Amino acid sequence: xxxxxxxxxxxYRFAEPFTAGRGDDCAVRITDGLVSRRHLQVECVDGxxxxxxxxxxxxxxLDGERIRSVPxxxxxxxxxxxxxxxxxxxxEGRGPARRDVPPAVTRQETREDVSIAEYAERYxxxxxxxxxxxxxxxxxxxxYQQVRRRQRITYGAIVGVVAAAGLTAVGYAxxxxxxxxxxxxxxxxxxxxxxSIDLAxxxxxxxxxxxxxxxxxDQLKQYLANRREAEREYDQxxxxxxxxxxxxxxxxxxxxxxxxxxxxxxxxxxxxxxxEVSSYIRKWQSSERYVKxxxxxxxxxxxxxxxxxxxxxxxxxxxxxxALQESSFEPFASGxxxxxxxxxxxxxxxxxxxxxxxxxxxxxxxxxxxDTDDDRHHWDRATVAASRYIKDIYATDAQASALxxxxxxxxxxxxxxxxxxxxxANPKDRNFWKLLERYRNSIPKQTYDYVFYIVSAAxxxxxxxxxxxEIDPPLGFLETRGAAxxxx
Numbered sequence: 185x186x187x188x189x190x191x192x193x194x195x196y197r198f199a200e201p202f203t204a205g206r207g208d209d210c211a212v213r214i215t216d217g218l219v220s221r222r223h224l225q226v227e228c229v230d231g232x233x234x235x236x237x238x239x240x241x242x243x244x245x246l247d248g249e250r251i252r253s254v255p256x257x258x259x260x261x262x263x264x265x266x267x268x269x270x271x272x273x274x275x276e277g278r279g280p281a282r283r284d285v286p287p288a289v290t291r292q293e294t295r296e297d298v299s300i301a302e303y304a305e306r307y308x309x310x311x312x313x314x315x316x317x318x319x320x321x322x323x324x325x326x327x328y329q330q331v332r333r334r335q336r337i338t339y340g341a342i343v344g345v346v347a348a349a350g351l352t353a354v355g356y357a358x359x360x361x362x363x364x365x366x367x368x369x370x371x372x373x374x375x376x377x378x379x380s381i382d383l384a385x386x387x388x389x390x391x392x393x394x395x396x397x398x399x400x401x402d403q404l405k406q407y408l409a410n411r412r413e414a415e416r417e418y419d420q421x422x423x424x425x426x427x428x429x430x431x432x433x434x435x436x437x438x439x440x441x442x443x444x445x446x447x448x449x450x451x452x453x454x455x456x457x458x459x460e461v462s463s464y465i466r467k468w469q470s471s472e473r474y475v476k477x478x479x480x481x482x483x484x485x486x487x488x489x490x491x492x493x494x495x496x497x498x499x500x501x502x503x504x505x506x507a508l509q510e511s512s513f514e515p516f517a518s519g520x521x522x523x524x525x526x527x528x529x530x531x532x533x534x535x536x537x538x539x540x541x542x543x544x545x546x547x548x549x550x551x552x553x554x555d556t557d558d559d560r561h562h563w564d565r566a567t568v569a570a571s572r573y574i575k576d577i578y579a580t581d582a583q584a585s586a587l588x589x590x591x592x593x594x595x596x597x598x599x600x601x602x603x604x605x606x607x608x609a610n611p612k613d614r615n616f617w618k619l620l621e622r623y624r625n626s627i628p629k630q631t632y633d634y635v636f637y638i639v640s641a642a643x644x645x646x647x648x649x650x651x652x653x654e655i656d657p658p659l660g661f662l663e664t665r666g667a668a669x670x671x672x
Contacts (some may be wrong), residue, residue: 186226186233186256188212189272197276201227203238204264204271217403218242218265226256226273233275235262241410242268368451371422375449378414379584379611381407382447386579389498422451435462435643435650442643445500446586452617464633464640465651474641477512478658486513486530487658489564493571500586501659503574505641506593507531507567509634515563516554526552529560531570541569581605587616587635591627594634600627 188196188204190212202211205223214223220240227234236253237244242265244251254260259274385407392400432440439461440450468474481487481504491501510532511517519527525535526549535545538560546558559565574589577596581604582588591600603623607614616635619627644651645658657663 185276186228187274187276188226189274190214191269191271198226201225205238205240212271214264214269216264216269218268218406220264223264224262224271232256233273235260235273240264242266242406371418372449372452373612374414374418374421375444375451376610376612378411378418379447379449379615381411381414382584383579383611385411385498386575386584390575390579435465438646438650439643442502442639442646445502446639446642447500447584448587448616452615454617454620461636461640461643464636465644467637468640468644469652473512474508474644475653475655477508478645478655481508481513482656482658484513486563488661490567491659491662493567494574497571497575499571499575499578501662502642502645503571503586503589504658505638505645506574506590507570508641509638513563515566516561518552518554521552525549528555528558529566530563531560531566533560533566533569537573538566538569541573543569583609583611583614585611585615587639588614588619590635590638591616591619591631595628595631600631603627 186198188198194212196212198211203222203225204210204212204214204219205221206213206215206219207221210222220238220242222238223240224244225236225238227236233256234253235244235256237251245263245266245268246254246260248266250266251262254262256273256275259272261270261272263270385404388400388404388407392404436458439458440453443450443453443457478487481490486507487504490504490507494501494503507513507530511530513530515530517529517532519532522534527534528549533541533543535549538545543559543565544557545560546555548555548558554561559569574593577589577592578584578586581592581601588604592604594600603619603626604614607618607622644653648655648657
C-alpha cells in the first residue's frame with residue numbers, strides 16, 4: 185500500500201497505479217499553475233513502486249534535480265516543477281526512505297552529453313520499446329518510438345516481399361522513402377507544438393503590457409524557458425536526420441534557416457519553395473536598391489533601432505526588411521491615394537491604423553507630400569507603432585507566422601485577411617503553406633511578391649557576400665550580443 189501526502193495536508197492510499205496533475209481524471213488533483221494536466225504517474229511493478237514524469241511541461245524534481253523516474257523505496261518527496269508543490273510518497277510498513285538513488289536513474293540526462301549514435305541506439309536499437317508512454321520525457325523519444333511502432337509491421341512485410349522477389353535494393357528504397365516521410369511529418373508536428381508555445385507567449389506578453397501583471401510575468405518566464413527547451417529538442421531531432429533528397433547548398437540552408445526564424449516550418453515548405461525564394465534573391469541581385477537602402481539604414485542608425493524595437497516585443501529582428509520593402513527606409517515616403525487614405529512614412533501607415541496605434545496624423549493627410557506634423561514621418565515613433573501593430577497581427581490572425589504577418593500588413597484591409605481567417609485558428613492549420621495550398625490563385629500577386637521579396641531580403645541579409653552583395657550583414661551587430669536569430 186502506498187501513502188501519498190500533499191502540501192495542503194490531503195492524504196491518500198493506493199494499491200493500484202494512479203496519476204497526479206491538474207486534470208479532473210487524476211486521482212491526486214493539484215490545482216497549481218506549475219502542474220501539468222497529467223504530470224506524474226505512480227505504479228507498482230514487481231513489487232517496486234515507481235513515480236515517473238508524464239512528459240510534463242515543468243518536470244518532476246528530487247532534491248533539486250530533474251528526474252525521469254525514481255523508485256519510491258520506503259519514502260520519497262518529489263516536487264512538480266522546480267518550485268512547484270511537493271508530494272510525499274511512502275510505502276507503508278517499510279524502513280527509512282532511501283536517498284541513495286543512483287544518478288543514472290534519477291537525474292535527467294544532459295542533451296550535450298548524448299551523441300547522435302547514442303540516440304540512434306536508444307530509440308532504434310530495440311531497447312525500451314515496451315516502456316510505458318508516460319516514461320518518455322522528451323519529444324525526440326516520443327517521435328522515434330511512434331515511428332518504430334507504426335513501421336514494424338510494414339517493414340516486415342516489405343522485407344518478406346523483397347526477399348521473395350529478389351528486389352532487396354528496391355524494397356529498401358521504398359521503405360526508406362516511407363520512413364523519411366514519417367519523420368518529416370513528426371518533425372513538422374514538433375515545430376507546430378513550438379509555434380503554439382510562441383502564440384501563447386505572444387498573447388501573454390500583450391496582456392502583461394496592458395495590465396502589468398507580476399504573476400503573469402513569472403508565468404511568461406516559464407513559457408520562454410519551455411520554448412527554448414523545445415527548440416533544442418527540435419534541433420537535436422533534426423540533426424540526426426537527412427530529410428532532403430539531395431545535399432543542400434549553403435545558400436539553400438540559409439533559406440531554410442531564415443524561414444524558421446520567420447515562424448514557418450522549413451520541413452513543411454512546398455517542394456518549389458527554395459527555388460522560388462532563390463528567384464527573388466536574383467531580383468535583388470540585379471538591382472541596386474538593396475545595397476542603397478541597407479547602406480542608408482546602417483548609416484542613419486535605422487537598422488539597430490528597428491531591430492531592438494522588434495526584439496523588445498519578442499519578435500524576429502528580420503522585420504527590419506519589411507520597412508525595406510515598404511519604403512526603402514525613406515521616412516518621408518508617400519504612397520498612392522487609396523480608399524483608406526494615403527499611406528505615409530517608412531512603415532507606410534494609412535491614417536486609420538496610424539491613429540489606432542497612437543500616431544498623430546498631420547493636416548496634410550489627404551495630400552501625397554511630407555508633413556512634419558505627421559508622426560508617420562517620424563520614423564522612430566512610427567517604428568514603435570509598427571512593432572505594436574505587427575505584434576497584434578502575430579498573436580491573432582497570423583498565429584505566430586511572420587509570413588502571414590507580411591501578407592496581412594500588405595493587404596490587411598482587403599482579401600488576404602479574409603482568406604487567412606478562413607483557415608483554422610491554430611499554427612498547424614493557419615500558416616503560409618496552408619494559405620498557398622488553398623488560395624494560391626486568389627492571393628493578389630502584389631501580396632505574393634511582397635512576402636517573397638521580404639523573405640529573400642532577409643536571407644541575403646544573413647550573409648550578403650555569399651550572394652555577391654558587398655556589404656556587411658545588416659543585423660550583424662546582433663551577433664556580438666549573442667542574440668542573432670534567437671527569437672521565436
